[in-house]
Amino acid sequence: MSAVNEKKVAALEAVKYIKSGMTVGLGTGSTAFFMIEAIGEMVKNGLQIKAVATSNETEKLATKLGINVITLAEAKRLDVTIDGADEVDEDFQLIKGGGGALLREKIVAHNSDLNVIIADSSKSVAKLGKFKLPIETIPFATQLILKELDDMGLSPVQRMKGDKAYKTDENNDILDIDIWDTEIELNDLEQQLKSIPGVVETGLFLTSTNVVIIGIGEEAVIKKK
């Protein structure tokens, strides 16, 4: 079965967590797309929810599908958030941010009672780091952070869109770094990266995930913490 179908299988399983009256966090990316599409159908059939979007792209799609999108400030707290991931390991640790929405995604996950991650089978890994870890940086500091991360042996590459720097929804930059060979433990790495002034957030999601749903062939495999 194709990755696209596996994404859909995982998304359709995840939306079973959503009930009327809930406030729901909507993730970003091609897997989250199927979840948002399914919620749009459920809303047409009478489901009543409020939703917080993790990106402008997700907000646009959700609004188009008739989902009631509110701000995080209005929501205050979310019942459940469903989002994709670039990599997920056996300990529910993630790399996220391939789609550039890691900052809002991490804020929404932090403010959610339950975090459900959906992915196709290629995202399930024994060790994080084949996928380059995205780091969101303030443009004023980006070039100096590039040098600092290079000195740490993390081979940073600034993400580009054509010949211009890629910009996040918050108008920040993204540096993609190579953590595969680093001997720094992931929690320490997260702390070290976050301690560099100008680093806004990293794509390491180490503790927020409660449920992982992986599409494997026709089947949705559910793992709970």
Ligand SMILES: O=C(CO)[C@H](O)[C@H](O)COP(=O)(O)O
């Ligand atoms: O973190 C993300 C966006 O910032 C996405 O969840 C991640 O990149 C996975 O995307 P996709 O479902 O398209 O593979």
